[in-house]
Amino acid sequence: MARVVLKDVVKTYGSVYAVNRVSLTVEDGEFVALVGPSGCGKTTTLNLVAGLIPMTSGEVFIGDRDVTDLDPKDRDIAMVFQNYALYPNKSVFNNLAFPLQMRKLAKDEIDKKVRAAAKTLDITHLLERRPRELSGGQQQRVALGRALVRDPRAFLMDEPLSNLDAKLRVQMRTEIKRFHQDLKATIIYVTHDQLEAVTMADKMAVMNGGFLQQYDTPANVFAHPVNMFVASFIGSPAMSLIPVDATTRGDAVVLTSPEGWELPLSAQNTAKARKSSTSKIVLGARHSTVRLHHAPAAGAIPAKVYTVEPTGDITFVQVFIDGAVVNVSVPPNVVIRPDETVYVEFDQDRIHLFDAETTNALAAD
Ligand SMILES: Nc1ncnc2c1ncn2[C@@H]1O[C@H](COP(=O)(O)OP(=O)(O)O)[C@@H](O)[C@H]1O
Ligand SMILES: [Mg+2]
Incomplete structure (x- = not known):
């Protein structure tokens, strides 16, 4: 060969x-x-x-x-x-x-x-x-x-x-x-x-x-x-991509949305967000790295449930955040209904940040 x-x-x-x-x-x-x-x-x-x-x-x-x-x-x-x-x-x-x-x-x-x-x-x-x-x-x-x-x-x-x-x-x-x-x-x-x-x-x-x-x-x-192309093409269901604004507040960058929620970024993600060419950033998360809460929780963002798809081993839930579809997977015994309000928690060690203008991933170094 x-x-x-x-x-x-x-x-x-x-x-x-x-x-x-x-x-x-x-x-x-x-x-x-x-x-x-x-x-x-x-x-x-x-x-x-x-x-x-x-x-x-x-x-x-x-x-x-x-x-x-x-x-x-x-x-x-x-x-x-x-x-x-x-x-x-x-x-x-x-x-x-x-x-x-x-x-x-x-x-x-x-x-x-x-x-x-x-x-x-x-x-x-x-x-x-x-x-x-x-x-x-x-x-x-x-x-x-x-x-x-x-x-x-x-x-x-x-x-x-x-x-x-x-x-x-x-x-x-x-x-x-x-x-x-x-x-x-x-x-x-x-x-x-x-x-x-x-x-x-x-x-x-x-x-x-x-x-x-x-x-x-x-x-x-x-x-x-x-x-963003690679992020959404590889993996199923696709990585969720949520357009947000990045605002500097003191030492940290906070993601803000027109819907009123805010997400303060960790030190590492702050460093990444600072690399963006504009304040427009896209937050990416894979379904397996997102947690759903039934009640408000620290750092969790309110979302509305769109569909619930049980597959047997795992249930896929689609929720809307700021008009963007977010895929989440939960164990099959979790009870969730369409139109319910849930609270979405992102794992800051596993989220992805993209420059909304260039669509390139933002890296810390
Ligand atoms: N013989 C051809 N004449 C004109 N355009 C072609 C020809 N072959 C491929 N293309 C164009 O080149 C691009 C890539 O095609 P192709 O390599 O077959 O894609 P893929 O295999 O990824 O589906 C497409 O836009 C297709 O329309
Ligand atoms: Mg082909």
Whole structure:
């Protein structure tokens, strides 16, 4: 396997920047998810790595080789697509063998490689079947097997699970993760599903509007989103974002709202708030870091309950603060009713503050 490097990669269609100066290093053996909403440039980025479309500017390296001007077939990469693209009239064996036959490998060598890949993926018992005689999950494994026999330097996968039903997706998610661990493969995996990215990837590259927003481990992206887009895109239910005013009072900064409540910030959050370019700040909080009180409590802000959604393990409550929806999770035995007034307490060690103008996260140092 090999390391994959993108340097200032740009792809334009007319005046549209599908990919805008993306630079990214995927280390040898790393699983990187390209994640973001539909149209943000994930597929285009992957296709540029594969060489399937011409690049407007920038460079791509696979291992030590500059592959920017190489044909896809000379880049030693394997792609796994959403629709598997299996040959319906060929047996599983021949589906796996086909890329090797194209390379004119000797028959016994093809046989050896196909059987090794089938063993890795636990599909040996399916080798004589046709694709239509396989379940969605089995077809997925054959598609992986066909990529595997080519002994590529990296695997590129574009939403490979999106055709599967919800249950199978979760199962195949685990399978692909296992595949990565067993092979120590370099994988670039495109998905619009933030949960897939968070659960599977060593690192995630969060994209929006053709730009790379943040590139880090899922844990770091979750704990320290660099801006409001990343903060609201990663995590479910989404991080709540409440626009407030920051007012200096003595040594401290106090968040104030048109509704009349005030929230004095801790010393650390005061330092962050002072970094803002304006007095307009956005307070961010994840559902799991917010506490609800039935009665007024110190530091708690009044809010009106909008919806209550029990899921069994956990109940999600949506409340309104200053017109902003705030997601809160509570244990299933907590009784809360729509339209009730509750008091919301934020954990100051775990809130996020953003500059409302630039949308960037405010950091203390
Ligand atoms: N062949 C094309 N011609 C014109 N615009 C394109 C083409 N392919 C992609 N785009 C545009 O580039 C942007 C990124 O597309 P894409 O990479 O497919 O997004 P994603 O995979 O993240 O959904 C979109 O705005 C899309 O409309
Ligand atoms: Mg796409």
